[in-house]
Amino acid sequence: MTWSIDNDICIRCGGCVSVCPFGALELKDDILFNEKLCNLCGICEKACPVSAIKVKKDG
Amino acid sequence: MWNLRKSLSRICDKGEKRWLRKRVGNLRNLNGNILEKEKRKNDFMDAIIIGAGPAGSSCARRLAENGFSVKIYDRREELGIPVRCGEGLSENTQELIGKIPANCISKKIKGARIYAPNGKYLEAVLKYGGLILNRRVFDKWLAEQAVKAGVEIQKNTLITDFIKENGYYKGVRGKKIEEKAKMIVCATGAESALRKSLNIFSKLNLIDSCLQYKMSEIDIDTDFIHIYLGNEIAPRGYCWVFPKGENKANVGVGIIPGQKNAKYYLDKFISERQELKKGEIDLIEGGCVPVGGLLKDVVDDGLLLCGEAAHHVNPIHGGGIKEAIISGQLAADVISDCLNKKDVSKKALSKFNELWWEKRGNKLKKVERLRETVEKLSDNDLNDLVEVLKPEDIIEFSRGSRLIILAKALMRKPRLISLAKHLL
Numbered sequence: 001m002t003w004s005i006d007n008d009i010c011i012r013c014g015g016c017v018s019v020c021p022f023g024a025l026e027l028k029d030d031i032l033f034n035e036k037l038c039n040l041c042g043i044c045e046k047a048c049p050v051s052a053i054k055v056k057k058d059g
Numbered sequence: 060m061w062n063l064r065k066s067l068s069r070i071c072d073k074g075e076k077r078w079l080r081k082r083v084g085n086l087r088n089l090n091g092n093i094l095e096k097e098k099r100k101n102d103f104m105d106a107i108i109i110g111a112g113p114a115g116s117s118c119a120r121r122l123a124e125n126g127f128s129v130k131i132y133d134r135r136e137e138l139g140i141p142v143r144c145g146e147g148l149s150e151n152t153q154e155l156i157g158k159i160p161a162n163c164i165s166k167k168i169k170g171a172r173i174y175a176p177n178g179k180y181l182e183a184v185l186k187y188g189g190l191i192l193n194r195r196v197f198d199k200w201l202a203e204q205a206v207k208a209g210v211e212i213q214k215n216t217l218i219t220d221f222i223k224e225n226g227y228y229k230g231v232r233g234k235k236i237e238e239k240a241k242m243i244v245c246a247t248g249a250e251s252a253l254r255k256s257l258n259i260f261s262k263l264n265l266i267d268s269c270l271q272y273k274m275s276e277i278d279i280d281t282d283f284i285h286i287y288l289g290n291e292i293a294p295r296g297y298c299w300v301f302p303k304g305e306n307k308a309n310v311g312v313g314i315i316p317g318q319k320n321a322k323y324y325l326d327k328f329i330s331e332r333q334e335l336k337k338g339e340i341d342l343i344e345g346g347c348v349p350v351g352g353l354l355k356d357v358v359d360d361g362l363l364l365c366g367e368a369a370h371h372v373n374p375i376h377g378g379g380i381k382e383a384i385i386s387g388q389l390a391a392d393v394i395s396d397c398l399n400k401k402d403v404s405k406k407a408l409s410k411f412n413e414l415w416w417e418k419r420g421n422k423l424k425k426v427e428r429l430r431e432t433v434e435k436l437s438d439n440d441l442n443d444l445v446e447v448l449k450p451e452d453i454i455e456f457s458r459g460s461r462l463i464i465l466a467k468a469l470m471r472k473p474r475l476i477s478l479a480k481h482l483l
Binding site for chain 1: 248317
C-alpha cells in the first residue's frame with residue numbers, strides 16, 4: 001500500500017486533512033501522513049482540488 | 060494617597076473581588092500598573108476554546124460578556140490566514156456582531172447573478188446587501204472584540220489532545236502546554252486531526268472540494284456576485300466570481316469530487332470566459348467544506364463543537380461565516396447556563412443540539428434536500444428553471460424557504476415529479 005503526495009503540486013489547503021475519517025493527515029508546513037492510521041479509503045485523493053495525492057492499493 | 064488594591068482588600072471578600080475582576084478586568088493601582096490576577100491552585104478557566112475563527116471568537120466573546128473566564132488557543136501565528144473562503148457575507152450579520160469596520164470589507168455588493176448553463180442569468184438584488192470581506196483583517200477584528208471583552212488568546216499553539224477524567228473532557232494538551240478548564244469548546248473548523256479523535260465524528264460526510272484563485276486585471280461587473288451552474292461547469296456544485304475591488308475577484312469552484320478535480324473545472328471555467336481569461340492569478344487557495352451530514356449531536360461531557368467543526372454550514376452554497384457566528388453565540392448561551400448550574404454533562408449541554416436545530420438545523424435540512432435535488436437536474440432542466448423562476452425566489456431557496464415554488468416548477472416535467480417530492 002502506498003500513499004504519496006507531490007509537494008510541488010500541493011497547495012497546503014488542508015482539504016485532505018478535513019476529509020480523512022481516520023485523522024491520518026495533519027498539516028504543518030507540508031502534509032504529514034500517519035501510516036498507522038491510514039485505512040486506504042482514498043477519500044483524500046478524491047478530495048484534493050489539485051490531485052496532489054495518490055493512493056495505490058497494490059504495493 | 061491611597062492604594063486601590065488595599066482599599067479593595069478591606070471592603071471586598073474573595074468572592075466579590077473575583078466578581079469585580081471579571082467585570083472590570085485587570086485592576087490598576089494609581090501608577091497604572093496592572094495588578095496580578097490572583098491565581099488560586101484549583102481555580103481553572105471556565106472555558107477553553109480551540110480555534111480563533113469566527114465560531115471560536117464569537118463563542119468566547121459572548122461567554123466573557125456573560126462574566127466567564129475564557130481562553131482561546133489557535134495553532135496559527137497569525138489569525139485570518141490562510142483564507143479558505145469566498146469571503147461573502149450578508150450585511151445583516153452586523154446585527155449579531157456590530158458594525159464591521161471598513162478595513163474588513165473588500166467590496167460592498169448589491170446582489171447576485173445566477174447563470175444557467177446556457178449563459179442566461181437571473182439577477183437578484185439582495186434586500187440586506189452583501190459584503191465581500193477581507194478575512195485576513197475581519198478574523199483579527201472578531202478576535203479583538205473577544206479580547207476587549209476579557210478573552211485571552213494564545214496563538215502559535217497546536218492542541219493535539221484532550222485531557223479526560225472520569226469520562227469528562229477536562230482540558231487540553233499541546234506540545235508545551237497542558238491546561239484544564241470546566242468546559243472545552245472545539246471550534247477548529249472541519250480541517251482538524253484533533254476533531255477526528257472525538258466519538259461525535261463518526262461518519263463520512265459529504266464534502267465539497269474547492270479551489271479559488273484571487274485574480275486581478277479581470278473585467279467583470281463588480282456590483283454583483285456571480286454564480287454559475289452547470290454539469291460541465293461544476294458538477295454537483297458551482298463556480299463563483301466574488302468581486303474584491305476594481306478588476307479584482309475571488310474566482311473559484313466547489314464540486315463534490317468525482318472523475319476530475321476542482322482545478323480542472325476552474326481552469327476550464329476561466330479559459331471559456333473572455334472577461335477572466337486575460338487576468339492574473341495572484342493567490343491560490345483551496346479547501347474542503349462539509350456540505351451534508353448535519354449532525355444531531357455535537358456535545359459530550361464537558362465538550363461542545365460549534366461552527367464548521369460541527370458541520371454548521373449551508374449545504375448548498377457552503378457559506379459558513381454567519382452560521383459560525385450564530386453557532387458560537389448560541390453555544391455560549393447554553394454553556395453559560397450550564398456553568399451557572401455547575402452541570403456541563405452531555406445531558407445538560409444537549410440543550411445546544413435542541414436549540415441549534417430549532418434555530419438553524421431544520422432550515423438547513425431543507426437546504427440539504429434542495430442541494431440533493433438541484434444536483435440531479437440536467438443542464439436543460441437548469442436552463443428551463445432560470446426561464447420560469449424569479450430571482451428573489453432563488454435567494455430564498457438557498458435559505459431553505461419558499462421551496463414549494465421550486466417544487467411546482469419541477470412538477471411541470473413528469474420525470475421530475477419524484478424529485479419535487481423529495482424536495483418537500
